[in-house]
Amino acid sequence: MEIEAAFGGVLRELRVKAGLSQEELASQSGLHRTYVSLLERGLRTPSLSTVFSLAKPLNIPPHEFVLLVSEKLKS
Amino acid sequence: MEIEAAFGGVLRELRVKAGLSQEELASQSGLHRTYVSLLERGLRTPSLSTVFSLAKPLNIPPHEFVLLVSEKLKS
Numbered sequence: 001m002e003i004e005a006a007f008g009g010v011l012r013e014l015r016v017k018a019g020l021s022q023e024e025l026a027s028q029s030g031l032h033r034t035y036v037s038l039l040e041r042g043l044r045t046p047s048l049s050t051v052f053s054l055a056k057p058l059n060i061p062p063h064e065f066v067l068l069v070s071e072k073l074k075s
Numbered sequence: 076m077e078i079e080a081a082f083g084g085v086l087r088e089l090r091v092k093a094g095l096s097q098e099e100l101a102s103q104s105g106l107h108r109t110y111v112s113l114l115e116r117g118l119r120t121p122s123l124s125t126v127f128s129l130a131k132p133l134n135i136p137p138h139e140f141v142l143l144v145s146e147k148l149k150s
Contacts, residue, residue, distance in 0.1 A: 003124050045122045048144070049078050062145055067138035069123070 005042035006072040010065065012040045014058045028057035080117035081147040085140065087115045089133045103132035 015025050015036075022040070026033040030053055038044040046054075055062040090100050090111075097115070101108040105128055113119040121129075130137040 003127055007123060045124050047120045047122050048082060048126055048141070049120050051123055051141075052078060052145075061142075063138045063142035066123070066126075066141045067136075070127075070137055 002042065003069065003073060004045050006069050007046060008040045008042035010068045010072055011036075011054065014060060014065070014068075015040075018058050020057065025054070025057055029053040077117065078144065078148060079120050081144050082121060083115045083117035085143045085147055086111075086129065089135060089140070089143075090115075093133050095132065100129070100132055104128040 015022070018025075020028070022036045023033045025031075026036045029036075031050065035044065036054075039046055039050075051065060052062050055065045058065070090097070093100075095103070097111045098108045100106075101111045104111075106125065110119065111129075114121055114125075126140060127137050130140045133140070
């Protein structure tokens with residue numbers, strides 16, 4: 001699995017778990033809804049800055065977000 | 076402190092600790108030496124993929140790398 005796909009999968013899981021729509025997450029993280037959608041589908045590589053921006057409204061420390069991505073990459 | 080500066084500081088610390096030159100780290104992570112230099116000076120935002128590429132030759136799990144960045148951001 002590519003890192004973009006792993007990140008996208010984790011992002012979607014965390015967003016659904018947080019009970020947020022793509023629009024709500026985009027708004028709360030200062031990103032565009034289209035960009036959130038592209039990230040979830042593994043079609044964009046997030047910058048580290050984007051990971052930090054998304055982690056906050058998802059209520060997860062950035063390093064735990066990255067740990068979940070690592071685990072998904074290995075699965 | 077901006078995330079780029081925090082990342083750059085941690086990158087330099089980890090590289091020195093690993094006993095690698097910028098050229099050696101660049102070679103082992105598949106990046107250009109100039110890009111490693113720009114990252115260390117906080118002049119570029121790394122992608123998550125770049126963080127994973129750098130973590131391997133630095134012998135640190137990607138999420139621990141990110142934890143160090145978070146801690147430096149708070150300091």
